[in-house]
Amino acid sequence: MSPPDLRPEFVQQASAAAIRAQYERAQRMVDLWDDRARALFLLLCQREDEERTT
Numbered sequence: 684m685s686p687p688d689l690r691p692e693f694v695q696q697a698s699a700a701a702i703r704a705q706y707e708r709a710q711r712m713v714d715l716w717d718d719r720a721r722a723l724f725l726l727l728c729q730r731e732d733e734e735r736t737t
Contacts, residue, residue, distance in 0.1 A: 693705075
């Protein structure tokens with residue numbers, strides 16, 4: 684059975700090195716989006732505070 688969002692041929696044929704490379708790339712993307720989400724949340728809090736005080 685193939686995990687969600689993974690191509691069946693990749694799951695069947697990929698080497699450990701290829702899987703590790705894909706995993707590390709995905710983890711970097713998660714970290715990037717986590718940083719972006721945190722920055723947007725902080726900006727949202729700041730704007731909501733500004734709107735409440737004006």
